[in-house]
Amino acid sequence: MKNARTYQFASKPSIVSTAVAVGPLEKQSPFLPHFDLVYDDERFGQETNEKGHAYLIEETCKLAIMKGGFQTTDIDLLLAGDLVNQITPTNFAARELATPFMGMFSACATSISTLITASFFLESNLMERVLFGSASQHNSVEKQFRYPIEYGAQKPPTGQWTVTGGGFGILSHFQRDKPYVHSATIGKVVDCELKDPLDMGSAMAPAAFDTIQYHLSQNKGTSYDFVMTGDLGKNGSALLQELIRTSGVSSYLVDQYRDAGAEFYGNNDKFLSGASGAGCSATVYFGPIYAELLKKQWKKILFVATGALLSPLSFQQGESIPCIAHAVELSMD
């Protein structure tokens, strides 16, 4: 294991329950049938966007616990994060849930970084059930990273649309009829000196490529139903596929490559390059894709969630956008 970034989980920790909740605009998603909760109010009946964001996290977590047939007291740890300053929506939701809690931030890759961390806790046998996941709420995240929506700023076609949604799951010991974590690759920060926050897909694609390439090199001969990145969008996906093609790494991958962000809103051009946000990969991975793994429609999927590790301040100070990608290989026997 020395000098490696890929880890195999011999105990096969299984995702025993998941829940996904989204806001009103997400009704336009082709994944709609697999969303558990769909709200008509983007603030979820709360006074502010940020309170709504916290409420979304709290309700999704509660549903994941309920669907698994557990109580909040059965949860050993909540590992979660979001994109707002100091991840306050998650912190505030954790206050209400009152489970042991650790916040994590890997930008839009938090869905997978929490799952990887949870897998280590399960593998060590110190914990029974870890609730993991991430969420984003359009209005509060746009305010954080781009412009307040009241400002009505234009976005170029490379821009992406932050998903209002959260996806959470419970990782527990191996269960025969549930998808389990086979292996995971921890990402390295990759910075290609790109500076345009309205084209994060292109900035993140090299990070995704780095992680995919490493993971495949450590799992030679494995065949996947597909590899699914988090939120590269249409633009970033095209770049990633170009990187894969030109590098000659497993050319078969190109046909079996999907991106949650590019697919999230279907072919609607109004959403520009596609969806983004910590809730993008989380809702797609733990909603529709999880459901299809459960039905054994697919047996092996490599999830690669990507995150842009910038802050509004780092961007204003002219810094480039460092990016990361974490990968988890989910299997179903």
Added chain:
Amino acid sequence: MISTIIIAFVVGGLVCVVGQLLFDVAKLTPAHTLSLMVVIGSVLDGFGLYEPFIDFAGAGATVPIMSFGNSLTHGAMAEAEKHGLIGVLTGMFEVTSSGISAAIVFGVIAALIFKSKGKVS
């Protein structure tokens, strides 16, 4: 009359084309683009070029944000003539104060009445 309207429309539109190019080609942020347009208007008036521009294009010159820069310089120069250097400071917002106050007042009213929504363009 008709020709005045057409000139205003075309010239105002061309100013917006410059702004759009600053977004899309020069990759400036909305804040940078806005500031740059204000500075351009201000500098043009400093050379006495903005008034003739208004005479020619009318609303095509007064509606775009460039005219705010023009007003800043205009007020500063007018007051400077009367009160010297101090006038530059007091004059800058003399002509523009109505615009700034209106922005604040209407902003407050809009915020009181409406709630923002994440709407697709």
